[in-house]
Amino acid sequence: MKIIEDKFLPNHFVNRYENITIEFLKQHNISAVMTDLDNTLVAFDDRDPNDNVIKWVKTLEASNIKLLILSNGRQERVKAFAELHGIDYINSAKKPLLKNFHEGLKRLGTKKKNTVMVGDQLMTDVLGANRVGIRSILVIPVKEKDGWATYLNRRIERVIMKYFKKKNMITWED
Numbered sequence: 001m002k003i004i005e006d007k008f009l010p011n012h013f014v015n016r017y018e019n020i021t022i023e024f025l026k027q028h029n030i031s032a033v034m035t036d037l038d039n040t041l042v043a044f045d046d047r048d049p050n051d052n053v054i055k056w057v058k059t060l061e062a063s064n065i066k067l068l069i070l071s072n073g074r075q076e077r078v079k080a081f082a083e084l085h086g087i088d089y090i091n092s093a094k095k096p097l098l099k100n101f102h103e104g105l106k107r108l109g110t111k112k113k114n115t116v117m118v119g120d121q122l123m124t125d126v127l128g129a130n131r132v133g134i135r136s137i138l139v140i141p142v143k144e145k146d147g148w149a150t151y152l153n154r155r156i157e158r159v160i161m162k163y164f165k166k167k168n169m170i171t172w173e174d
Contacts, residue, residue, distance in 0.1 A: 005169070008160050010126045010138040013172045017041060017118055017139055018056055022063045025116070028135070032066040032110040034101070036119035037081060037089075038073055039150075043143035049081060057085055066108045070100060070117070072124060096128035105134070122160055123153040140172075 014020055017040060025033070038044035041053050060067050069089040071078045078091035088107055093100040105115060115134045119125020120141040129136035164170045
């Protein structure tokens with residue numbers, strides 16, 4: 001069904017955010033990354049960034065790739081994580097609504113064609129990115145367990161992913 005593909009099909013499927021390399025971003029002419037926080041960079045119940053997150057953030061920074069966390073999480077959660085490493089952020093983003101995707105583009109100072117959204121959910125990250133017209137990368141959630149608010153989304157996502165698999169539309173990249 002075309003509407004499912006238009007709304008929920010990410011541009012790329014990548015196992016983990018660490019596999020999104022500078023070479024990959026430059027090859028796709030990406031100069032800015034919006035990323036989800038919970039279960040994308042760290043488990044939803046991890047308060048602090050781990051060494052892998054810090055290394056990835058520094059690699060982006062050293063390569064002049066702009067970064068912004070776009071999270072539906074509460075301010076105290078997102079702020080504590082982002083400010084520790086000087087990462088700009090938007091909390092309580094209400095993804096997939098478009099307002100904060102547009103705000104993210106404005107803060108990053110980039111064009112849609114040069115920006116990508118990285119996230120672990122079709123229903124929020126990919127749908128929002130597709131609606132606003134930026135590319136998206138779906139990653140496997142860092143942790144199988146989610147917060148209670150994500151439970152329904154995951155059930156719907158399983159149905160959509162089954163459809164993508166049946167149509168051979170999924171190719172996970174390392």
